[in-house]
Amino acid sequence: MTLFLQVLFSGLTTGSIYSLVALGFTVIYMASRVLNIAQGEFLMIGGLTFYSLLTISWLPMPAIFLASVGVVILVSILFNKIVIDPFVSVDVSREVPIMRFLLITIAVSYILQGGGFILWGSEPHSVPHFSSDTPLFFFGASILPQTLWILGVTLILLILLFTFFKYSLLGKAMKACSENRATASLLGINVRSIVLLAFILSGSIGAIAGMLITPITTMAYAGGVMLMIKGIIGAKLGGLGTVAGAVLGGLAVGLIEAMVSIIPLGMHGGLMREICALIILLGILAIKPTGLLGGAAGEVLE
């Protein structure tokens, strides 16, 4: 029982991290069909800005929090204005050239990592846990209070984003852009502004995610890369283009990894977790290519 619970808690810890990454990735995809490989760098900048402001600033915590989000929003706006918008504004009715944007976001990812190295060096940095770092025990299994923070904020973000996309005019406009840009434009939706808003939202989510996970994982200039890869896997597994799918997919990847890591495969059990999550992903996609909750949006990527 204890081991089962510990596996569950371990899976929830990593899964909630992947969910946050997947959420940010999905929001941009929903509005612009851009696969933003630099999403992990939003986390990195958020986490390390938070670290810097905590270290050097006398500001109260809420102000530091908002300032960190503000920095990443600025980066995401610049990213959109300099790199994405020039292509979008040429002809808003044209479909997004996926490969071109993929390569562009990869390049931006490297540039942001380089900037992170220059500003913060190569060593990882940590920040204090939001509440205590003393683990909580349930039936012998432990979970950190910081994990509960991550899970709680993920749930709040899920509810807010779900409400935004389902009930708000702006959210519906964003979904319309992702389904058919030409028609959305003809209906008077400002596609460029919608894409900009998506980047701002995604940047905010990335910043929040970075601040939440840094107490557990520490953060370094290249810390966003692997998390982004797992986040993409989670987003695809859950259904690219759905907010609930992003969260579900991220949690699923974390849980699968935790379960596989303790299978008695000798000392290589931990190594198998990396491979098995991918194998299971391939299996699910073979049966349901749009992902667990995916709809039409997922098919475009095929």
Next chain:
Amino acid sequence: MKTTRKRLFWVMGVVVTITLVLSVFISAPVYAEAIKIGVLFSTTGPFAGFGKPGQRGALLALEQANAAGGIKGQPLEIIVYDAESNADQASRQTKKLIVRDKVTAIIGPESWRPAALMHALAIEHKVPIFTDLASPGTYPAEQVSWTFEIQGGADTNLLGTLYYFKSIGVKRLVFFGTADPLGEKLIKDINTEASKLGMTLVGVQLAPQTSTDVTAQMAVLKEKNPNALVVLGGGPFGNIAMNNAFQVGMNIPVNYIGANIIPAYLEGLGSGAAKNQRSAVHKAVAYYDLDETDPAKPTITAVANAYRAKYGEEINWASACAYDGGRMIVEALKAVGPDPQGIKKYCDNLKNWEAPGTGRHMTMLPEYHYIQHDIRDLIIVRWDVGEKRFRKVANVRDALK
């Protein structure tokens, strides 16, 4: 007019003659040809945390030699390049140092990974390189015949701590490490060495370096009822492993082996986990806690003070090892002159060489071509989260009694 011109020529002739005669007896100082030494550490990239202090330690040793008059009047010309934490780049820079700059020896880089392609160049061009070779046997001796270890391997950290564990009554060990060749080698080493000391390895788990949570695997290890844990892995991985071990309730001594023995890498280590962490390291890591009767204390303290005066920071594991490397080159040069073959022979025959920066006695193991330090010169330290520095817990020498 003719007389005046004639007189002028005579005067000029006398002046020139006197000048020539005097120049025979008053010679201008002759500048001795400099001995070129290459300093190649990673000051950018993921290894920069070790590379930058390593470069500083090496430079301190070489500049101190110059300040003391060089090598029998010959100054050292120090040529510095960045290995960029990358084996290909380190190899390119090595070729530049050897072929273009014609150095007599090279010190660096800080890790066996970026150094991987340098050994063949050292053999081809017969230029000695002073760097890290991981542990004895990582490379066959003939592949590293012109490379000299300056750091000491993970195996001595492990062995020193196993002796310490034995002295505190540990019987059951578990191991958690990175899924790579070093991890697999250490498992074999633990099995061999622990059994000699009456300890048993009862559980093993490996994980990728990119893991963010390993509590599930730690829970599996906890079920084996261990008295001690050995963790291998640097950077965030090492801290996450130690934190997760504490989190699942493994409140037992943890031998940490890896890169997190310089303060910059220990930011993420929790206070609970830090209390259990133990590493066997050289004395410079906690020189301020050395016994007053320790004969190495004055020398190491002097090096630490010189380092702090020059760079405004405390000496650490990486900078002290590199300092020793620099001093090894200087002493070899003093003994044999700027002769690469002579330097190689000097270092091949190193026996009980007293390293001034770390207090280690270093001896060449010819079967591995690896300069090993005596584990009796190591100390057991733990990380103090509040003070943000290492504190000595015990001497390995005492645990061997």
